[in-house]
Each structure stands twice: as structure tokens, then as C-alpha cells.
Amino acid sequence: MEINLLLLFMIFAAIVAVEIEDLLSSVIAMGAVGLGLSLAFLILKAPDLAITQLVVEILCLIILIRATINKDLPLVKDGRWLFNTTATLTFVGLFLIFAYFALKDLPQFGAPIMRVAKDYIASGLEKTGAANLVASVVLDFRVYDTLGEATVLFTAAIGVLAVIRKVGRINANKKNE
Amino acid sequence: MPIKKMNREKESNNKGMTLIVKTITRLTVGLILLYGIYLVLHGHISPGGGFAGGVIIALSFIHLMLAFGKDFAFKKLSETKTHILESIGALLFLTIALLGLSGGYFFLNFLSRGEPFKLFSAGTIPLCNIAISIKVAAGLFAIFVALVLFKGLREE
Numbered sequence: 001m002e003i004n005l006l007l008l009f010m011i012f013a014a015i016v017a018v019e020i021e022d023l024l025s026s027v028i029a030m031g032a033v034g035l036g037l038s039l040a041f042l043i044l045k046a047p048d049l050a051i052t053q054l055v056v057e058i059l060c061l062i063i064l065i066r067a068t069i070n071k072d073l074p075l076v077k078d079g080r081w082l083f084n085t086t087a088t089l090t091f092v093g094l095f096l097i098f099a100y101f102a103l104k105d106l107p108q109f110g111a112p113i114m115r116v117a118k119d120y121i122a123s124g125l126e127k128t129g130a131a132n133l134v135a136s137v138v139l140d141f142r143v144y145d146t147l148g149e150a151t152v153l154f155t156a157a158i159g160v161l162a163v164i165r166k167v168g169r170i171n172a173n174k175k176n177e
Numbered sequence: 178m179p180i181k182k183m184n185r186e187k188e189s190n191n192k193g194m195t196l197i198v199k200t201i202t203r204l205t206v207g208l209i210l211l212y213g214i215y216l217v218l219h220g221h222i223s224p225g226g227g228f229a230g231g232v233i234i235a236l237s238f239i240h241l242m243l244a245f246g247k248d249f250a251f252k253k254l255s256e257t258k259t260h261i262l263e264s265i266g267a268l269l270f271l272t273i274a275l276l277g278l279s280g281g282y283f284f285l286n287f288l289s290r291g292e293p294f295k296l297f298s299a300g301t302i303p304l305c306n307i308a309i310s311i312k313v314a315a316g317l318f319a320i321f322v323a324l325v326l327f328k329g330l331r332e333e
Contacts, residue, residue, distance in 0.1 A: 048225065048226060051224060051229045055232040055233055055236065059321075062236075062243070062321075063321060066325060125293055128299055129291055129293055129300060130221040130302050131221065131222045131293050131294045131298075132221050132223060132224065132226075135221040135299070139301075139302045139306065140300075143284045144284070147270070147274065147284075150267060150270055151267075153312070153313065153316055156320075157317075157319050157320055160320045160323055160324075161319060164323045
């Protein structure tokens with residue numbers, strides 16, 4: 001029941017974020033979507049995910065506000081609305097057709113397939129000694145995924161630092177001299 | 178003498194936000210940092226973990242930078258230091274993984290498991306949490322600093 005209300009709230013906030021004129025209000029509406037997602041994780045009893053979602057949402061909100069405030073970004077509104085609307089409707093229709101066939105075979109909501117996870121839940125505590133089962137899965141059973149995630153974040157930070165630097169380090173040194 | 182002091186206060190006020198924000202920040206920023214460290218160290222016992230704790234640690238430094246201006250924040254954690262810390266975090270994580278090779282395979286949990294629900298338990302999991310938190314905190318702070326400085330460059 002609560003989860004349906006939250007989903008409706010998130011869909012409403014997402015539509016507001018897309019349709020509103022003011023850029024700052026749009027960013028705030030995005031934050032509302034993230035907060036709703038965090039509450040949804042809490043209701044579905046995943047506190048680890050809820051903490052991470054809330055914290056990352058706050059960081060994204062700060063960065064987006066710093067990036068969008070005081071900046072007059074042009075809003076593209078002209079032309080080609082016929083093509084755009086047709087393309088959107090076509091892809092929404094295709095998605096619905098494939099979803100009708102694909103979603104029938106998925107397990108019921110709240111009743112996942114527990115083939116491998118059954119073993120993790122049964123033997124996680126004695127095999128790793130970690131009381132938090134999420135930590136034992138993320139940092140012991142599936143630690144290769146965590147290594148990949150860490151690599152992705154490292155590469156992303158280096159990429160941001162390389163792309164956003166307007167003046168190269170050599171030129172900046174020359175300018176100071 | 179008072180005029181000089183007033184001038185200096187004015188200069189320092191120009192860099193950040195108002196006095197109200199600065200006072201509240203001085204009271205809260207330590208608690209935020211402490212909560213991040215708590216989440217990291219207790220990641221294997223209670224909800225939390227390296228990623229969430231690292232983001233909260235980065236947020237405490239971002240809080241400082243927003244309230245007091247970039248010079249004050251760089252005095253606590255300079256840009257070069259963030260780059261070094263990020264690399265150290267990544268290398269620490271890989272080192273823990275490679276040390277597992279001494280017992281047989283990559284990422285082996287080679288330390289003793291200890292007693293569950295104690296702080297010193299679960300082998301290498303807390304160490305991995307600490308390494309990830311250092312990496313995440315330094316990396317996200319470096320991204321934020323890059324965006325802020327980029328904006329400043331353009332304004333000039």
C-alpha cells in the first residue's frame with residue numbers, strides 16, 4: 001500500500017522535473033524522486049541501500065545545484081515535434097509489447113528466486129563472521145564486483161579531472177611564471 | 178586597531194556564507210565526520226559500509242567548503258592530498274586482495290573470523306571497508322573540487 005503511494009509520488013515528481021521551466025526547481029524535483037526511492041528501500045527492509053541512496057542523492061543535489069545555479073542554459077523548444085512525438089510513441093509501444101511477453105515470466109513481487117542466495121543466507125555468518133549479511137556478500141562472496149565498482153569510480157574521478165580541466169597543467173605553470 | 182580587525186572580519190566573511198551558517202557548521206561538521214567514520218568501522222556489524230561512510234566523510238569536507246570558502250577547506254585537505262589519498266585507497270584494496278594469494282587465491286579472507294557481533298571480527302571485511310571509504314571520500318571530494326574550481330575559472 002505505502003509502496004504504491006510512494007511510486008505514484010515518485011512518478012509525479014519525475015514528471016514535474018521534466019516539465020517545469022525553472023532549472024533549479026527541476027533539480028529539487030529530482031531530489032524528491034531520490035528521497036522517495038530511499039523511503040521505498042526502507043519500506044522494503046533494505047537499510048544499507050536506503051543510507052547509500054540518501055547520501056548519494058544529497059551529494060548529486062549539491063553538485064547539480066552548484067553547476068546549474070547562476071547559469072542561463074538555453075532551452076531547446078523549436079521544431080521537429082512531430083518526429084519527436086512519433087519516435088517516442090513508437091518506442092513506448094515497442095517497450096510495452098516486449099514487456100507484456102517478458103514480465104509474465106518474472107517471479108512474483110516479494111518472492112524472488114533463491115537459488116544461490118539461499119546458501120549465502122544459511123552459511124554467511126559462520127563462513128565470514130560478519131553479522132551484517134550485506135557486508136559479507138559485498139566484501140567476501142562477491143568481492144570481484146566490488147573491485148570492479150571501485151575501478152569504475154576511480155576511472156570516473158580521473159575522467160572528470162581530465163575533461164573538466166580547461167587549461168593544461170603545463171600552460172597554467174607558464175601563465176604563473 | 179578595531180578598524181583593522183573589522184576589515185579582517187569583513188574579508189573572511191566575504192569568502193563563505195553568513196555568520197549563522199558558519200556557527201552551525203562549526204558545531205555540526207565534526208559530528209558528520211564522526212558519523213561517517215562510525216559507519217565505516219561498523220560496516221560489518223550494522224547497516225552502512227565503506228561506500229556510504231566514504232560519501233558522508235566527503236560530504237563533511239564539502240560542507241566545510243560551502244560554508245567557509247575553498248581556501249579554508251583546502252587548508253584541511255588540499256587538492257594534491259585528495260589525489261594521493263584516492264590512489265592510496267585503491268592500492269590498499271588491491272593489496273588486501275593480493276595478500277590473499279599467500280593462502281591460496283585472490284581475495285581470500287586470510288585473517289581469523291573472530292567472534293560475530295564484535296568490532297574486531299570478520300577477517301578482512303573491515304579492512305576492505307576502510308580502503309573503500311578512503312577511496313570514495315577522496316574521489317568524490319576531488320570531483321566536487323574540480324566542478325567548483327572550473328566554475329570559478331570561467332567567471333574570471
